[in-house]
Amino acid sequence: xxxxxxHGNQEFVERMLQEDPDYFNHLKQGQNPEIFLLACCDSRVxxxxxxxxxxxxxxVHRNIANQALETDSSFTASLYFALKNLQVKQILVKxxxxxxxxxxARQERADPEMEGWIREVxxxxxxxxxxxxxxPDELSRLNVLHQVKRLKNxxxxxxxxxxxxVDGILFHLETxxxxxxx
Numbered sequence: 001x002x003x004x005x006x007h008g009n010q011e012f013v014e015r016m017l018q019e020d021p022d023y024f025n026h027l028k029q030g031q032n033p034e035i036f037l038l039a040c041c042d043s044r045v046x047x048x049x050x051x052x053x054x055x056x057x058x059x060v061h062r063n064i065a066n067q068a069l070e071t072d073s074s075f076t077a078s079l080y081f082a083l084k085n086l087q088v089k090q091i092l093v094k095x096x097x098x099x100x101x102x103x104x105a106r107q108e109r110a111d112p113e114m115e116g117w118i119r120e121v122x123x124x125x126x127x128x129x130x131x132x133x134x135x136p137d138e139l140s141r142l143n144v145l146h147q148v149k150r151l152k153n154x155x156x157x158x159x160x161x162x163x164x165x166v167d168g169i170l171f172h173l174e175t176x177x178x179x180x181x182x
Contacts, residue, residue: 016054033059036082038075038147039094040066040101045171047094050178059086064114065101065121065143066093068151076156083160091164093151094178095144096171097137106139124150144168144181 016023033056039047041062048058061078069075082088095102101121104110106128110118124146125139134142148168151157157164168181 027056031056031059031086033057033082033086034089035059035092036061036079036086036088036090037092037094038062038066038068038151040064040096040099042096042099042101044098044173045094045096050171050176059088064117065099065105065124066095066147067117067120067124068093068147068154069120070150070154071120076154079151079154079156080160083156083164088164091151091157091161091166093144093147093166093168094171095140095147095168096173097140098173099136099140099143102139102143103136106136141170141181144170148182 013024020026035057036059037047039045039060039062041064047053047060047062048055051058059078059082061075063072063075067075068079082091101118102125104114104118105121105125108122108128121143124143126134126142145168148166151166157166166182170179170181171177172179
């Protein structure tokens with residue numbers, strides 16, 4: 001498996017050097033992404049790949065079911081760095097259809113090691129007693145919209161990000177297309 005990654009990297013390097021012989025010299029000069037993207041860590045939804053963005057264009061934070069939690073110090077640090085140091089111009093919250101984190105939250109059971117996180121995901125969703133007819137994909141959409149609201153109320157955003165546009169997008173696994181939700 002490691003050999004496959006090394007081979008893929010060699011192809012990447014060759015392709016980038018063909019396009020621009022100084023590509024990696026430019027890359028090492030620093031980053032200046034315009035977008036901070038909060039995404040799910042599902043291996044099928046890699047933000048740079050599905051958006052066709054080369055390295056250096058997206059500052060990405062990933063976690064299960066793309067949660068924008070004040071209590072998540074890793075997310076808070078990423079958001080702060082994106083707003084304060086990188087001065088991003090836009091924030092995107094990207095969810096996806098077929099999300100395992102959403103499914104686990106709706107099933108109301110998780111491995112003990114994941115229960116705390118899945119509980120947070122569950123808190124982002126409508127009460128199943130009130131809206132039991134929602135499909136998993138509709139729940140993914142609602143989760144993204146809830147995370148957009150959470151992000152806009154996050155203390156770091158309120159202090160350093162006012163005026164930075166926040167949008168929600170949904171990646172459809174079945175078509176490969178992105179849908180703008182906000």
